[in-house]
Amino acid sequence: MNQVLKSKDLLGIKELSAPEIKFILDTAFGFKDVLKRDIKKVPTLRGRTVINLFYEPSTRTRTSFELAAKRMSTDVVNFSVSTSSVVKGESIIDTALTVQALGADIIVIRHSSSGVPHLLSHHLRASVINAGDGTNEHPTQALLDAFTIVEKKGGVKGLRIAIVGDISHSRVAKSNIYCLKKLGAEVSLIGPPTLVPKEMEALGVKVFYGMDEGMKDVDVIMMLRIQRERQGKGFFPSTEEYFRKWGLTSERLSLAKDDAIVMHPGPMNRGIEIASEVADGPKSVILDQVTNGLAVRMAVLYLLSGAS
Numbered sequence: 001m002n003q004v005l006k007s008k009d010l011l012g013i014k015e016l017s018a019p020e021i022k023f024i025l026d027t028a029f030g031f032k033d034v035l036k037r038d039i040k041k042v043p044t045l046r047g048r049t050v051i052n053l054f055y056e057p058s059t060r061t062r063t064s065f066e067l068a069a070k071r072m073s074t075d076v077v078n079f080s081v082s083t084s085s086v087v088k089g090e091s092i093i094d095t096a097l098t099v100q101a102l103g104a105d106i107i108v109i110r111h112s113s114s115g116v117p118h119l120l121s122h123h124l125r126a127s128v129i130n131a132g133d134g135t136n137e138h139p140t141q142a143l144l145d146a147f148t149i150v151e152k153k154g155g156v157k158g159l160r161i162a163i164v165g166d167i168s169h170s171r172v173a174k175s176n177i178y179c180l181k182k183l184g185a186e187v188s189l190i191g192p193p194t195l196v197p198k199e200m201e202a203l204g205v206k207v208f209y210g211m212d213e214g215m216k217d218v219d220v221i222m223m224l225r226i227q228r229e230r231q232g233k234g235f236f237p238s239t240e241e242y243f244r245k246w247g248l249t250s251e252r253l254s255l256a257k258d259d260a261i262v263m264h265p266g267p268m269n270r271g272i273e274i275a276s277e278v279a280d281g282p283k284s285v286i287l288d289q290v291t292n293g294l295a296v297r298m299a300v301l302y303l304l305s306g307a308s
């Protein structure tokens with residue numbers, strides 16, 4: 001382990017200090033330079049083994065962890081839950097102990113239940129990275145979002161950042177609230193009362209139920225996916241109604257600062273939380289977020305591997 005990060009694991013942003021977050025971001029900027037070279041592969045983690053253990057679907061997170069590991073010459077295995085002994089009833093702890101016995105130094109875990117990475121961290125000597133647990137946290141998403149804001153805006157401190165949508169079910173929102181507050185941003189949450197609990201103000205954020213009020217003069221708009229797989233029925237009347245009230249359109253975007261940027265963790269529901277003209281427009285940094293995820297995940301693997 002290095003001198004700055006105190007844990008062998010990355011379980012959540014809640015557990016990190018502001019200096020730890022800044023250290024990860026600084027390290028990631030170094031890796032972004034590596035990724036601009038003609039030859040993007042470095043021998044930094046040769047001989048190490050990373051196992052991606054994804055119990056939920058993923059495009060961005062799993063692919064970028066795999067590529068990040070490969071760029072650093074790590075042996076990386078994408079464990080396929082649907083063709084594994086999990087379907088015969090093997091527990092998550094036995095599964096993780098098994099891949100550790102096969103030589104895993106780092107286990108990247110995504111699971112539908114909150115707290116699974118924390119549980120594994122108690123049973124494993126391997127490092128555990130939370131790639132999204134239930135509605136709890138998605139720490140590397142928040143780190144790549146902060147990285148993108150620093151890259152586009154020069155820093156996070158003092159910025160007005162609005163997070164819009166399904167806050168209740170969003171692990172991305174939770175990790176971003178912790179991260180952006182620790183880095184000194186002024187954070188507000190916007191969405192329907194059924195999806196934005198007023199109690200979240202206890203985290204030091206403002207809550208707005210109307211887009212026009214909440215969007216005024218913000219520097220960053222972070223849209224969230226409507227998580228239909230985690231919702232029951234009745235949080236809003238229909239997707240059309242949701243878009244009418246909380247969807248990000250060009251007209252609504254004009255309420256933000258002229259140089260505001262638009263973010264979305266993906267995957268997007270176009271026409272429900274965001275209009276295509278905004279998602280593909282000049283203020284969108286959505287694909288930059290994806291690109292930056294690679295440098296950030298290289299930094300996290302490197303710092304937790306003990307190589308630094």
Ligand code: CP
Pocket residue numbers: 057058059060061062132138141265266267
């Ligand atoms: N943002 C995010 O976690 O995307 P994936 O589900 O595609 O990994």
